[in-house]
Amino acid sequence: MATTLRKHLIDRRRLLEIMGSAGATSVVLSSCNRADARSPGLTGGRWEKSIPLATSGPGGNRDWQPGDAVKFLPPEKIPLSGKAASALAALPREKLLWIYDRMNSSRKWETAMKDLFVSGKDGLYGAFHTYVGEEAVACGVMAALNSDDYIASTHRGHGHLIAKGGDLNKMTAEIFFKETGYNKGYGGSMHITDMSKGIMGMNGIVGASYYLAAGAAIRAQVRGTKQVAVAFFGDGAANSPYYFSAIRSCTNYKIPVIFVNENNFQYMGIPMAAVVPTKYISEYTKGLDIPHHLVDGNDISAVYAATQEAVEWARAGKGPSMIEGITYRWYDHSGFAGARLGTDGALGLPYRSDEEVRQWMSRDPIQRYKSWLLEKRLANEGELSKIEAEARGAVEAAIEFARQSKDPEPSAGVHNTHASGPVAATQFYNRTEPHVS
Numbered sequence: 001m002a003t004t005l006r007k008h009l010i011d012r013r014r015l016l017e018i019m020g021s022a023g024a025t026s027v028v029l030s031s032c033n034r035a036d037a038r039s040p041g042l043t044g045g046r047w048e049k050s051i052p053l054a055t056s057g058p059g060g061n062r063d064w065q066p067g068d069a070v071k072f073l074p075p076e077k078i079p080l081s082g083k084a085a086s087a088l089a090a091l092p093r094e095k096l097l098w099i100y101d102r103m104n105s106s107r108k109w110e111t112a113m114k115d116l117f118v119s120g121k122d123g124l125y126g127a128f129h130t131y132v133g134e135e136a137v138a139c140g141v142m143a144a145l146n147s148d149d150y151i152a153s154t155h156r157g158h159g160h161l162i163a164k165g166g167d168l169n170k171m172t173a174e175i176f177f178k179e180t181g182y183n184k185g186y187g188g189s190m191h192i193t194d195m196s197k198g199i200m201g202m203n204g205i206v207g208a209s210y211y212l213a214a215g216a217a218i219r220a221q222v223r224g225t226k227q228v229a230v231a232f233f234g235d236g237a238a239n240s241p242y243y244f245s246a247i248r249s250c251t252n253y254k255i256p257v258i259f260v261n262e263n264n265f266q267y268m269g270i271p272m273a274a275v276v277p278t279k280y281i282s283e284y285t286k287g288l289d290i291p292h293h294l295v296d297g298n299d300i301s302a303v304y305a306a307t308q309e310a311v312e313w314a315r316a317g318k319g320p321s322m323i324e325g326i327t328y329r330w331y332d333h334s335g336f337a338g339a340r341l342g343t344d345g346a347l348g349l350p351y352r353s354d355e356e357v358r359q360w361m362s363r364d365p366i367q368r369y370k371s372w373l374l375e376k377r378l379a380n381e382g383e384l385s386k387i388e389a390e391a392r393g394a395v396e397a398a399i400e401f402a403r404q405s406k407d408p409e410p411s412a413g414v415h416n417t418h419a420s421g422p423v424a425a426t427q428f429y430n431r432t433e434p435h436v437s
């Protein structure tokens with residue numbers, strides 16, 4: 001047994017190389033991009049045409065141009081009064097500060113990772129999809145959930161995980177591919193999962209969140225636990241055939257899923273409008289008799305209030321709701337083309353205008369929330385600065401934790417890449433009959 005195992009031992013890096021040379025899909029190959037001289041890939045500096053670029057397409061908005069996302073720009077400040085502001089302000093102050101902490105932790109963690117990727121300092125590599133700019137969606141949703149509710153995330157899900165209580169040390173160690181990481185260094189960014197916190201995982205499969213969330217929600221429905229499940233998805237993922245199928249079935253059976261669309265106008269390097277025939281994603285399912293909430297996704301109060309209503313609706317046994325948050329990502333689809341060390345945002349990308357990026361960055365969801373808290377006198381500068389400093393400290397500590405952690409042993413590859421461990425792996429490799437999948 002030991003000899004057989006040794007014969008087949010490969011470490012993660014070798015596995016990726018083999019898959020790449022065997023012509024694995026672009027999704028897998030993208031995780032092979034290294035931040036080194038041989039393959040600058042998607043990390044730092046320039047934009048490689050390794051992702052598709054189309055500024056026009058079959059959608060209903062054929063005249064969409066880079067820069068047009070400015071037309072959807074929300075106001076500079078989030079409303080101090082009104083239904084959403086009242087709903088948020090009704091939360092205990094500790095919870096309001098907790099939201100500020102989660103938003104800052106998410107932003108500071110991803111920004112620190114960006115600086116590490118761009119500098120090349122720790123030799124980081126692999127796919128990394130930043131959520132920077134979209135934090136109000138994750139934190140607004142999570143503020144309305146209980147800790148035992150479920151979330152099914154996306155490829156761009158670090159912000160979801162951090163808002164749901166993901167462990168920064170384990171997340172960072174996973175990005176560093178260390179054995180202390182969430183997936184013991186064998187998953188990387190897109191497989192981070194923490195079932196103890198209801199986090200059913202980030203996911204490299206676009207559109208996978210619908211059925212994962214539905215499965216968890218059916219379980220809750222059958223057991224009568226009143227838990228809900230949230231399926232996060234992007235504007236591009238709304239074009240998956242599974243989207244309508246899932247939301248329709250959840251409507252039929254009143255399954256407690258909340259479908260949360262993060263409309264950031266960008267579908268890799270394709271403007272969302274080139275493939276979306278309606279103005280908003282929430283128009284896709286208008287015919288279904290379920291609540292639809294179209295909100296400013298950079299306004300934490302709007303996202304929170306919409307989710308609170310959707311949660312009440314679901315817990316009352318009325319089934320799913322759909323929330324669309326209009327937001328914007330500050331960086332490239334994956335990696336850090338156009339990004340700079342110590343500076344926010346990625347400029348010079350061909351599928352969007354720099355002016356659009358700057359305008360959307362001026363609607364920073366964290367700054368907007370900070371002003372709201374201060375103007376409503378729900379927090380003071382000192383308290384918020386303390387939270388910012390603590391978030392920074394936690395990120396620095398997590399990076400140090402990852403640096404100090406060990407690389408996985410090569411033999412761990414057999415344990416960590418097969419669900420049933422080394423026995424199943426050995427049987428698979430020793431099989432004599434042709435493998436039919």
Ligand SMILES: Cc1ncc(C[n+]2csc(CCOP(=O)(O)OP(=O)(O)O)c2C)c(N)n1
Binds near residue numbers: 027156
């Ligand atoms: C099933 C599947 N198809 C295609 C891809 C390649 N892919 C990765 S991310 C992405 C775009 C997703 O866009 P969107 O849903 O708008 O999310 P965003 O990246 O904007 O957050 C695509 C097509 C994939 N990972 N999985």
